[in-house]
Amino acid sequence: MHEMSLSLETVELVVESAKQGGFQRVSAVWIEIGALSCIEPEAIEFSYQIATRGTMAENSKLHIESLPGEAYCFGCQKNIVLNQRGEPCPCCGGFELKVMQGDELRVKEIEVL
Numbered sequence: 001m002h003e004m005s006l007s008l009e010t011v012e013l014v015v016e017s018a019k020q021g022g023f024q025r026v027s028a029v030w031i032e033i034g035a036l037s038c039i040e041p042e043a044i045e046f047s048y049q050i051a052t053r054g055t056m057a058e059n060s061k062l063h064i065e066s067l068p069g070e071a072y073c074f075g076c077q078k079n080i081v082l083n084q085r086g087e088p089c090p091c092c093g094g095f096e097l098k099v100m101q102g103d104e105l106r107v108k109e110i111e112v113l
C-alpha cells in the first residue's frame, strides 16, 4: 500500500526533527497532500495511526491539508494552477505542462512537547 510507506516515511521524518530539537513527544502533525497526487487522505489517516505506534508521535493528531497543484506552462511561459492531472492549461488550453507542485505529500508543521 502506497499510503503506508508514505506514512512511515512521514513519521520517521517527524520523529527525527523532534529528536533534533530535543523534544520528548510529538503531539500534532500538519501535512499537505498535493491535489495532483493519488494519495487518499483517509488511507493516510489510517496508516499514520499504525506508523506512529511505539514512536514518540504515538497518539498525535494528524491534520491533513490539501495543496493546490501548480504547473509551468510552456505556452504561457508561466506557472499556472492545475487542479487535476491531465487537464490543460486554464489560460491557453495547452497540454505542454510541467508539474511543479502538487504531486507530493509534505510535512508542513509539527507540534512538540
Ligand SMILES: [Zn+2]
Pocket: 073, 074, 075, 076, 077, 080, 089, 090, 091, 092, 093, 094
Ligand atoms: Zn498556458
